[in-house]
Amino acid sequence: MTIKPLNTAQKQGFIRCHECGNLIKSLAETLCPVCGHSVTSRKPHSVQHTIALIISALCLYIPANIFPIMSVTQLGVAETHTIIGGIVALIHSDMLPIALLVLVASILVPLMKLLGLSLLLLCVHYQWQVNARLFTRLYRVIAFVGRWSMLDIFMISILVALVDLGGVAQVIAGPAATAFAAVVVLTMFAAKSFDPRLIWDHQFSYE
Amino acid sequence: MSPRYEACPECDLLLKPAAPEHGEKAHCPRCGYLLQRPRKHSIERTLALSLAGLILIVPANLLPMVGIKIFGNSHDGTLWSGVLALLKEDMWAVAVLVLISSVLLPLVNLGLAFLISFHLFIQKANFHLFHWMRWLQHLNEWAMLEVYALGIIVACVKLAGMAELRFGFGLYAFIALLIVNTLLSNELDSYLFWRRIAQLSKKP
Numbered sequence: 133m134t135i136k137p138l139n140t141a142q143k144q145g146f147i148r149c150h151e152c153g154n155l156i157k158s159l160a161e162t163l164c165p166v167c168g169h170s171v172t173s174r175k176p177h178s179v180q181h182t183i184a185l186i187i188s189a190l191c192l193y194i195p196a197n198i199f200p201i202m203s204v205t206q207l208g209v210a211e212t213h214t215i216i217g218g219i220v221a222l223i224h225s226d227m228l229p230i231a232l233l234v235l236v237a238s239i240l241v242p243l244m245k246l247l248g249l250s251l252l253l254l255c256v257h258y259q260w261q262v263n264a265r266l267f268t269r270l271y272r273v274i275a276f277v278g279r280w281s282m283l284d285i286f287m288i289s290i291l292v293a294l295v296d297l298g299g300v301a302q303v304i305a306g307p308a309a310t311a312f313a314a315v316v317v318l319t320m321f322a323a324k325s326f327d328p329r330l331i332w333d334h335q336f337s338y339e
Numbered sequence: 340m341s342p343r344y345e346a347c348p349e350c351d352l353l354l355k356p357a358a359p360e361h362g363e364k365a366h367c368p369r370c371g372y373l374l375q376r377p378r379k380h381s382i383e384r385t386l387a388l389s390l391a392g393l394i395l396i397v398p399a400n401l402l403p404m405v406g407i408k409i410f411g412n413s414h415d416g417t418l419w420s421g422v423l424a425l426l427k428e429d430m431w432a433v434a435v436l437v438l439i440s441s442v443l444l445p446l447v448n449l450g451l452a453f454l455i456s457f458h459l460f461i462q463k464a465n466f467h468l469f470h471w472m473r474w475l476q477h478l479n480e481w482a483m484l485e486v487y488a489l490g491i492i493v494a495c496v497k498l499a500g501m502a503e504l505r506f507g508f509g510l511y512a513f514i515a516l517l518i519v520n521t522l523l524s525n526e527l528d529s530y531l532f533w534r535r536i537a538q539l540s541k542k543p
């Protein structure tokens with residue numbers, strides 16, 4: 133049994149253009165001959181960018197959950213909801229499936245993205261020997277589910293537009309909406325800046 | 340004329356390009372990444388669907404989607420009224436994000452898909468084809484029509500208890516747009532598109 137690094141196009145002297153997928157011989161040129169984009173074998177500063185975006189998102193995740201995301205006025209009585217408060221209100225009004233949906237989209241998905249990306253970064257930094265196929269799949273899930281967190285923001289924008297009858301019935305968006313929207317955008321950028329090939333670069337094959 | 344080698348974008352495995360049939364899929368043997376999924380008449384269908392989308396996006400944006408009636412007061416909402424209401428409350432950051440992801444980028448993406456497939460259809464080279472294709476790939480995930488549709492459903496369920504709801508033609512146009520958009524992203528074979536664009540640019 134020999135232990136050797138896994139083969140990658142980079143080690144075999146090729147670079148894949150990020151934009152058009154064209155394969156270029158390393159060091160031959162700095163611009164892709166097909167699409168004209170500058171080529172690098174990995175996304176430049178992938179780890180640094182991802183860490184910076186994750187930390188920013190983590191900081192904003194706290195105000196997004198502490199402050200009210202909307203306030204509902206009905207017949208002069210105002211009530212403010214945090215993200216969790218909104219889910220609890222949905223459960224109390226017997227709308228369990230919708231409550232679960234909002235719970236997944238607004239709490240679990242952002243949290244999973246932050247934890248999952250941190251795990252991927254740790255794996256890259258400490259050069260863990262892992263089931264890289266599984267980790268790549270984790271990355272794919274993270275990249276796919278990110279946009280669904282916008283559910284809460286869209287729902288609030290619709291409620292704010294429709295329920296606008298002064299003191300009788302009104303929905304107003306709260307400060308947490310801005311923070312939460314920023315979390316969604318930052319985590320989407322974080323997932324985009326991470327390069328899954330970094331997981332494969334330090335794996336060994338056992339043959 | 341396919342390239343001799345390609346590399347998997349997610350695990351960087353050097354591969355000989357597979358030539359899957361229409362409707363088949365080619366996955367990376369090492370990480371499982373979906374490398375190719377050729378479609379029959381991808382260019383023609385993309386052209387037709389993007390044109391349909393560009394037509395449908397007009398009523399979806401302008402006609403009222405959902406209206407409510409609370410204590411005798413009725414109120415109609417379009418795709419835009421959420422953005423305007425958020426702006427009125429000085430939530431401009433959220434308003435801009437909603438505007439971009441529900442109105443602007445779906446329009447831009449349909450326009451780009453139309454321009455690219457039109458140029459490929461009439462086989463006319465254009466220096467900007469690369470840029471358009473690049474923008475389309477990057478902007479695609481920021482157009483969130485299907486998430487918005489889920490937002491409408493959740494909002495309606497929340498409102499159903501306290502108000503009377505009615506649905507307008509804008510909503511039907513929006514649903515049609517959503518279906519067209521889903522079909523479009525399913526029919527657009529970016530592997531084929533990039534290769535055709537590269538071929539076109541090589542011709543004198």
Ligand SMILES: [Zn+2]
Nearest residue numbers: 347350367370
């Ligand atoms: Zn792969």
